[in-house]
Amino acid sequence: MKIKVSCLQMDIAFGDPVRNYQSAEKLIEKAMEKHPDILVLPELWTTGYDLTRLDEIADQHAMQTITFLQAAAKKHKVHFVGGSVANRGEKGVSNTLLIITKEGEVIHQYDKLHLFKLMDEHLFLEAGSKKGLFQVEDHLFAGVICYDIRFPEWIRAHTSEGAVALFVVAEWPAARLQHWRTLLIARAIENQCYVIACNRSGSDPNNQFAGHSLIIDPWGEIIAEAGEQEDILSAEINLELVKEIRKQIPIFEDRKPNSYY
Numbered sequence: 001m002k003i004k005v006s007c008l009q010m011d012i013a014f015g016d017p018v019r020n021y022q023s024a025e026k027l028i029e030k031a032m033e034k035h036p037d038i039l040v041l042p043e044l045w046t047t048g049y050d051l052t053r054l055d056e057i058a059d060q061h062a063m064q065t066i067t068f069l070q071a072a073a074k075k076h077k078v079h080f081v082g083g084s085v086a087n088r089g090e091k092g093v094s095n096t097l098l099i100i101t102k103e104g105e106v107i108h109q110y111d112k113l114h115l116f117k118l119m120d121e122h123l124f125l126e127a128g129s130k131k132g133l134f135q136v137e138d139h140l141f142a143g144v145i146c147y148d149i150r151f152p153e154w155i156r157a158h159t160s161e162g163a164v165a166l167f168v169v170a171e172w173p174a175a176r177l178q179h180w181r182t183l184l185i186a187r188a189i190e191n192q193c194y195v196i197a198c199n200r201s202g203s204d205p206n207n208q209f210a211g212h213s214l215i216i217d218p219w220g221e222i223i224a225e226a227g228e229q230e231d232i233l234s235a236e237i238n239l240e241l242v243k244e245i246r247k248q249i250p251i252f253e254d255r256k257p258n259s260y261y
C-alpha cells in the first residue's frame with residue numbers, strides 16, 4: 001500500500017495565532033497541488049514557544065485549531081497529523097498532537113510525554129501519559145513530539161504494538177541538527193518503520209530552528225529531506241517495505257524484553 005505524505009515545514013510567527021493560521025492555510029493549498037494523502041504540520045505551530053503568554057494565546061481545548069483543521073481536511077479530502085498546539089484543558093496547558101481524518105473526525109490527541117527543560121516546557125506545560133497510536137485506513141501509526149525521539153523505549157512502546165510509521169512533529173533548533181538527523185535515522189532502523197518528521201523553519205527570540213524535515217524509509221535511507229527554509233516536503237511511502245524488512249531481520253520476534261531491565 002502506497003501513501004503520499006507531505007510535511008509543511010512552516011516558519012512560525014512568535015505568539016501570533018492569527019498569522020499562523022493564515023500561513024498554514026496558504027501552505028495547505030500549495031501542498032495539495034501534489035495530492036498527498038496525509039499532511040503533517042510542526043510542533044506548537046499556532047503560537048511557537050511563546051510560553052510566557054500562554055494565558056492569552058493557548059487554544060481552549062484546542063477547539064480553534066481543531067475547527068481549522070477539520071475544515072481543511074474536509075475541503076481537500078486529506079488526513080492531518082495536525083502538528084501540536086498549546087491546548088488549555090482542565091488541568092493546565094498541554095502540548096497536544098492532533099490527528100484528524102479526511103472526513104474531519106478527530107481520532108486521536110496525544111499530549112507530549114517528555115517535556116524539554118532546555119526550552120522551559122516543564123515550567124509552563126503539563127506532561128501527558130498516553131501513547132500516540134492511531135489508525136488510518138487500516139494502518140497503525142504512531143505520532144510523537146520532538147524531544148520524545150530521544151527516548152527509544154517510548155518509540156519502541158509504539159512499534160512493538162505494531163506501528164509501521166512514526167510521525168514526528170517538532171521545533172528542533174539548528175544547534176542540534178546533527179542529533180535530529182542521527183536520532184531519526186536510528187529510530188527508523190531500530191524500529192524498521194518509516195519516519196516522517198516535520199520540523200519548523202525560521203527563528204524565535206531564543207532559537208534558530210533547523211528545518212531539515214525528513215522522510216526516512218524502514219532501512220534507514222533518507223528518501224526526502226528539506227533545507228533550512230520554509231518548504232513543503234513530499235514523498236510516497238510503501239508500507240509493504242516495512243513487512244519485507246521485518247521479515248528479513250525479525251527483530252520484533254528476537255527481542256528479549258525480560259532481560260532488559
Ligand SMILES: NC(=O)CCC(=O)C(=O)O
Pocket residue numbers: 043116119145146147148150170171172173176179
Ligand atoms: N521542542 C523540543 O522538544 C526540542 C527538543 C530538542 O531540541 C532536543 O535537542 O531534544
